[in-house]
Amino acid sequence: xxxxxxxxxxxxxxxxxxxxxxxxxxxxxxxxxxxxxxxxxxxxxxxxxxxxxxxxxxxxxxxxxxxxxxxxxxxxxxxxxxxxxxxxxxxxxxxxxxxxxxxxxxxxxxxxxxxxxxxxxxxxxxxxxxxxxxxxxxxxxxxxxxxxxxxxxxxxxxxxxxxxxxxxxxxxxxxxxxxxxxxxxxxxxxxxxxxxxxxxxxxxxxxxxxxxxxxxxxxxxxxxxxxxxxxxxxxxxxxxxxxxxxxxxxxxxxxxxxxxxxxxxxxxxxxxxxxxxxxxxxxxxxxxxxxxxxxxxxxxxxxxxxxxxxxxxxxxxxxxxxxxxxxxxxxxxxxxxxxxxxxxxxxxxxxxxxxxxxxxxxxxxxxxxxxxxxxxxxxxxxxxxxxxxxxxxxxxxxxxxxxxxxxxxxxxxxxxxxxxxxxxxxxxxxxxxxxxxxxxxxxxxxxxxxxxxxxxxxxxxxxxx
Numbered sequence: 001x002x003x004x005x006x007x008x009x010x011x012x013x014x015x016x017x018x019x020x021x022x023x024x025x026x027x028x029x030x031x032x033x034x035x036x037x038x039x040x041x042x043x044x045x046x047x048x049x050x051x052x053x054x055x056x057x058x059x060x061x062x063x064x065x066x067x068x069x070x071x072x073x074x075x076x077x078x079x080x081x082x083x084x085x086x087x088x089x090x091x092x093x094x095x096x097x098x099x100x101x102x103x104x105x106x107x108x109x110x111x112x113x114x115x116x117x118x119x120x121x122x123x124x125x126x127x128x129x130x131x132x133x134x135x136x137x138x139x140x141x142x143x144x145x146x147x148x149x150x151x152x153x154x155x156x157x158x159x160x161x162x163x164x165x166x167x168x169x170x171x172x173x174x175x176x177x178x179x180x181x182x183x184x185x186x187x188x189x190x191x192x193x194x195x196x197x198x199x200x201x202x203x204x205x206x207x208x209x210x211x212x213x214x215x216x217x218x219x220x221x222x223x224x225x226x227x228x229x230x231x232x233x234x235x236x237x238x239x240x241x242x243x244x245x246x247x248x249x250x251x252x253x254x255x256x257x258x259x260x261x262x263x264x265x266x267x268x269x270x271x272x273x274x275x276x277x278x279x280x281x282x283x284x285x286x287x288x289x290x291x292x293x294x295x296x297x298x299x300x301x302x303x304x305x306x307x308x309x310x311x312x313x314x315x316x317x318x319x320x321x322x323x324x325x326x327x328x329x330x331x332x333x334x335x336x337x338x339x340x341x342x343x344x345x346x347x348x349x350x351x352x353x354x355x356x357x358x359x360x361x362x363x364x365x366x367x368x369x370x371x372x373x374x375x376x377x378x379x380x381x382x383x384x385x386x387x388x389x390x391x392x393x394x395x396x397x398x399x400x401x402x403x404x405x406x407x408x409x410x411x412x413x414x415x416x417x418x419x420x421x422x423x424x425x426x427x428x429x430x431x432x433x434x435x436x437x438x439x440x441x442x443x444x445x446x447x448x449x450x451x452x453x454x455x456x457x458x459x460x461x462x463x464x465x
Contacts (some may be wrong), residue, residue, distance in 0.1 A: 025242065026242050026243070026244055027241050027242060027243055027244070028244050028465065029158060029161050029244065029247070029462070029465050030462065030465055032157055032158075032161050032230070032234060033154050033157050033158065033462065035234045035235075035236070036153060036154075036157045036233050036234045036235065037150060037153065037154070038235075039234055039235030039236065040153060040233065040234070040235045041235065042149060042153070043146075043149060043150060043153060046142070046145055046146040046149045046150075047146055049142045049145070049146070050139065050142045050143050050145075050146050052142075053135075053138050053139040053141075053142040053143075054139045056135055056138065056139070057132070057135040057136045057138065057139045059135075060131055060132045060134075060135035060136075061132050061135075063128065063131070064128045064132070066118055066119065066120030066122075067117075067118065067119050067120065068116070068117070068118045069116070069117045069118075070115070070116045070117075071113070071114070071115050071116075071117075072112070072113070072114045072115075073112065073113050074110065074111070074112045074325075074326045075110070075111050075112070075113075076108060076109070076110050076111075076325070077108055077111070078105070078106060078107060078108045079097060079098030079107075079109075079307060098307070098311075099312050105315065107307075107315060107318055108320075109305065109306025109307050109318045109319055109320060109325050110304075110305075110306045110320075110321070110322050110324070110325020110326050111303070111304060111305045111306060111307075111325055111326070112303065112304040112305075112325065112326035112327075112328070113301065113302075113303050113304075114301070114302040114303075114328060115299060115300065115301040115302070116299070116300050117297070117298070117299045118297065118298050118299070119295055119296070119297035119298075120295060120296050120297070121293050121294070121295045122294060122295065122296055123293070123294040124288065124291060124292070124293035124294065125288050125291035125292075126288050127285070127288035127289065127291070127293065130281070130284045130285035130287075130288050131285050133281055133284070133285075134278070134281045134282050134284075134285045137274070137277055137278045137281040138278055140274055140277070140278070141271070141274040141275055141277070141278045143274075144267070144270050144271040144273075144274040145271050145274075147267050147270070147271070148267040148268045148270065148271040150267075151267035151268065151456070151458060152267075152268070153233070154458050154462070155449065155452070155453045155458065156233055157230070157233050157234065158449050158458075158461060158462070159446070159449055160226065160229050160230040160233055161230060161243065162247075162442055162445050162446055162449065163226050163229075163442075164223065164226035164227055164229075164230050164241065164243060165243045165244075165245065165247060165248060165442070166248070166438060166439065166441075166442035167219070167222050167223040167226045168223055168243065168245070169245065169248055169438040169441075169442075170219050170222075170223075170435055170438055170439075171216065171219040171220050171223050173431065173434040173435050173438060174212065174215050174216040174219045174431070174435075175216060176431075176434065177212050177215070177216075177427070177430075177431040177434075178209070178212040178213060178216050180406075180427060180430075181205075181208045181209045181211075181212040181427065182209050182212075184205060184208075184410065184423065184427070185202075185205035185206060185208070185209050187410075187413075187414065188202050188204075188205040189202050189205065204424070208424060208427070227239070227240060227241055244465075247445065247465070248438060248441040248442060248445070249441070251389075251392070251441075251444055252444065252445065252448045252464045253464060254448070254460065254464070259378070259451055259455045259457070259460060260455070261374060261375060261378050261454065261455050261456060262455070262456060262457070263371065265456060265457075266374065266455070266456030267456055268370060268374070268456065269367065269370065269371060269374070269456065272363070272366060272367035272370055273367060275363045275366075275367075276360060276363045276364055276367060279356060279359050279360040279363055280360050282356055283353060283356045283357060283360065286349060286352050286353050286356055287349070287353055289345055289349045289352075290345050290346045290349040290350070291341075292339050292340060292341030293339070293340050293341070294337070294338070294339050295337070295338045295339070295340070296336070296337050296338075297334075297335075297336050297337075297338065298333070298334060298335045298336070299333065299334045300331070300332070300333045300334075301331065301332045301333070301334075302328040302330070302331045302332075303328070303329065303330045303331075304325060304326050304327045304328050304329050304330075305325060305329065306318050306319045306320065306321065306324055306325030374454050374456070375454075377450065377453070377454035378451065378454035378455055380450070380454075381447055381448075381450040381451035381453075381454050382451065384443070384446075384447040384450060385444070385447040385448065385451065387443075387447075388440065388443040388444040388446075388447045389444060391436070391439075391440045391443065392437075392440040392441065392443075392444055394440075395433070395436045395437040395439075395440040396437070398433040398436060398437070399433040399434060399436075399437050401433075402426070402429045402430040402432070402433035402434075403430060403433075405426045405429060405430070406423075406426040406427060406429070406430040408426075409422050409423045409425075409426040410423055410426070448460070448461055448464070449461050
């Protein structure tokens with residue numbers, strides 16, 4: 001005997017939550033999806049990426065504010081000056097100011113500097129505006145990425161749920177097969193002991209029971225794998241699940257409905273479109289880097305010194321008193337307007353802009369490929385739905401005929417009118433019919449899920465529950 005299990009659908013499978021106890025709680029498909037969206041790590045990660053990019057967009061907006069700095073310093077030292085050139089390489093120069101004297105002296109006093117500075121790049125041909133829009137578009141892309149990740153995961157969980165449910169139904173079918181084989185073995189054994197049939201029939205019946213147990217074990221192994229996958233997708237520890245088995249006792253309402261793909265509403269296509277929009281917004285920002293930037297600036301500065309004005313002629317005209325040194329005595333202010341333009345940036349930006357334009361085209365090409373794949377998938381889903389419905393109709397006929405044949409052969413065998421081979425063949429046929437029926441139900445739902453995934457409308461599937 002061979003077991004047949006439903007073909008795995010489009011994405012991956014598994015994840016869900018079930019509770020165990022004296023009476024296990026039934027895990028519905030909607031509960032499984034809801035638990036997965038709340039628990040799964042990649043969904044949480046995408047949500048945090050969205051929050052990070054929104055914060056970055058707000059930070060870009062605040063970058064447009066003018067810079068305003070305040071500073072204060074109090075020092076103690078000498079003021080020996082010297083004629084000659086000096087370059088403060090790496091900020092290592094000392095800003096001591098004083099007259100140039102013929103020789104070194106070590107007169108020292110306190111000094112202080114207090115200042116407030118403001119500078120603002122108020123106009124750069126839209127550079128800051130485009131930077132803000134690019135940051136906002138990045139946040140929009142991450143938001144679309146989060147939505148498409150949720151959509152994909154919903155499909156994965158639904159597929160895993162259906163696969164586990166089908167595996168459980170198949171295990172139940174193999175249990176019934178084992179029960180029938182064991183019951184029939186009891187009949188054969190009694191008849192053999194009474195000398196009504198050959199003893200070899202008893203051995204063959206035992207072999208059939210062993211074969212039924214092996215098939216059941218294999219089916220349970222597949223069931224455990226599916227349960228493990230479902231637990232992973234739900235972010236839960238591996239555990240047995242009690243699922244809503246009523247799903248596989250009816251057909252979806254929209255099995256024959258024609259569904260069109262809405263490009264502007266498909267979560268996956270929206271994500272790819274947001275990538276293109278981000279790249280194009282970055283092109284606009286890069287283009288502004290080749291233009292000059294206009295700035296306004298101002299500064300007010302107050303200084304104090306322990307060296308008096310006559311120190312130039314009287315080298316004793318200084319004090320070591322702290323307050324006299326740090327007390328403000330001289331103030332200067334400055335207002336200005338400036339422009340900076342790195343002309344070689346024009347050459348650099350042209351190439352950078354060209355590279356970004358090619359990136360935009362590449363992203364557009366990727367979106368076209370995904371769009372073609374989804375349309376092909378939608379067409380395939382319609383074909384699978386038709387085939388699944390045809391199989392379902394035949395499975396109904398098959399299960400009734402196989403049940404009648406098995407009942408007939410067992411009755412005939414008890415009355416010596418058929419052989420054990422005939423009964424065994426009828427048993428095979430009945431088991432195959434039961435598994436085909438369960439697979440047919442599952443394949444109809446899987447086809448609807450595939451159609452829902454291709455159309456970008458998970459509600460088409462989940463609203464059936």
